[in-house]
Amino acid sequence: MAEIDEAPSSHTTEADRHAVRVIADDAEALAVAHELASRFAHGAAERDRERRLPHDEIEWFSQSGLWAITVPKAYGGAGVSFVTLTEVVKIVAAADPSLGQMPQNHFGLVDVIALTGTEEQKRYFFAQVLNGKRFGNGFSEKGTKHVLDLKTRVRRDGEHYVVDGAKFYSTGALFAHFVPVLGLDDERKGWLAWIPQGTPGLSVIDDWSGFGQRTTASGTVVLENVRVPASHVFPAHRVSDFPTLNGPISQIIQASIDAGIAKAALGDTLTFVRTRSRPWIDSGVERAGDDPLTVREIGHLHIQLHAAEALLERAARVIDEIAAKGGISEDDVARASVAVGEAKVLTTEIALLAGEKLFELGGTQATLGEHGLDRHWRNARTHTLHDPVRWKYHLVGNYYLNGVKPARHPWN
Incomplete structure (x- = not known):
């Protein structure tokens, strides 16, 4: 090797x-x-x-x-x-x-x-x-029972670790200077190995075919007897073994992406309605922008977006407050996870809704390929599948009703 x-x-x-x-x-x-x-x-x-x-x-x-x-x-x-x-x-x-x-x-x-x-x-x-170096990722795997059922193995060999396995959904790995790969040791503890691009045995394959987020290069990473110096390997299990904010931080970044998708979709909706859409024949108006039902829908979309953005900012402030005080407790992590979960529900829903309503309010011509407007809904639908929003409702409800703290992992 x-x-x-x-x-x-x-x-x-x-x-x-x-x-x-x-x-x-x-x-x-x-x-x-x-x-x-x-x-x-x-x-x-x-x-x-x-x-x-x-x-x-x-x-x-x-x-x-x-x-x-x-x-x-x-x-x-x-x-x-x-x-x-x-x-x-x-x-x-x-x-x-x-x-x-x-x-x-x-x-x-x-x-x-x-x-x-x-x-x-x-x-x-x-x-x-x-210095401008980028980290990709080699976390998730295809074909396993769930996201934490990992087949990739990391074992110690003197001053090095050896990594074997295969990953998928490896966003940005093709562009990364280092590809951090998550694997389990013999005791099933998680380790993250920062593998430099070009290392023998490391292959990054551009085979992402999802209909949304099409240019994230979220394809396959293959690892065959990859040797990594111990200085490049981190005990990832400690992130969940003890109370940390890593889960809420990971999740709030996801929610921010969805809020951005929603904002772009709504912006393109306004432009299209103002410049291209036609009013409905029963509306009695000359401009689509004066159609009272269209005006109502635009108002509703903005209210939903602003509510999502407000919860997103609130969740970020909760994380900032907890991070600043130090000595993070289980109660702190739970409070942050719930705040982020509330925001993620709304950012997910407005991203999907804005992408769909764009076509309803823009009209049939909004579906033409020359406009490229379908990308908003495709991107929203693909990215929001990262983790199911139905479980965010459960997380929030279980916390307030039964006092159950969310499990500590990167999806909470």
């Missing part, structure tokens, strides 16, 4: 490293997100239609410094609030939700490093992130 170096060579040249922006604070993060979103929105429909992977765009994204905004201030990052993080993700996802989803696991993994890494690991990997 081939081995990799303890400190893998950078994929970024010296010249590129100087071009990587280091964002200083929350205000700068939001400004950069708005600037990038305007670039990402251009050509988003065409990329979706042609399933053209965003090679240039992903470089702009990580070079912008946004992928490093959650690196703690003690290690040179901006350490932005979760209110800011959710807003950044929402802004980017509204422009192109495939790009908005790309750093989803990356941000969760930065938190894993902070929670479980040694001081040496934190210094090394946070520096990599600040």
Whole structure:
């Protein structure tokens, strides 16, 4: 079996490293997100239609410094609030939700490093992130009983670990400098191995065929006797063994993507109704925008979106408050999980509703391929399947009615 170096060579040249922006604070993060979103929105429909992977765009994204905004201030990052993080993700996802989803696991993994890494690991990997390096993921598997039924194995071999298995739904792995892979040891404890792209035995296959989120490269990762130095392996089980905010953080990023999809769908609905739609013959008006039933539906959609955004911001503030006080308890994690669960219910529902209502209010011509408007519903339907919203209702109800704390895992 081939081995990799303890400190893998950078994929970024010296010249590129100087071009990587280091964002200083929350205000700068939001400004950069708005600037990038305007670039990402251009050509988003065409990329979706042609399933053209965003090679240039992903470089702009990580070079912008946004992928490093959650690196703690003690290690040179901006350490932005979760209110800011959710807003950044929402802004980017509204422009192109495939790009908005790309750093989803990356941000969760930065938190894993902070929670479980040694001081040496934190210094090394946070520096990599600040240098523009991207983390993909190799978490989920196809054909198992449930999401935590993993076949991938990680075993210790001297100063290395050996990883064998196969993953799917590996968002962003094709573009990643490191592919963190989750596997179980002989005691069925979870370990995360940060595997540099190009490592012998690591294959990333672009075979994602989902009808939505088409350019996320969420395909297959195959691992055959991959050797990883111990310095690149983290005890992932500790994230759930003890009370941490990793689950709520992972979930609030998901909800932010859905809020962005909803915002984009509603924006395109307004534009189409104003410029192309015709009023119904019984409405007695000349413009579709004056049709009272259309006006009513637009009002309803905005109320639902603003309610979802309000719960999303509230959940982010809950996480910020708990993170700031330190000494996180089981009650703290439960409160954060429930707050995020409430937000995720509404962001899921408005994303799907806005994507559907676009066609009802836009009319038959809104379905024409030349407009590319079907991507909003397809993206919403695909991304919201990450975990079932019906279980979020159960989580919230069981907490308030029976005092049952949500299980601690990345889906709560």
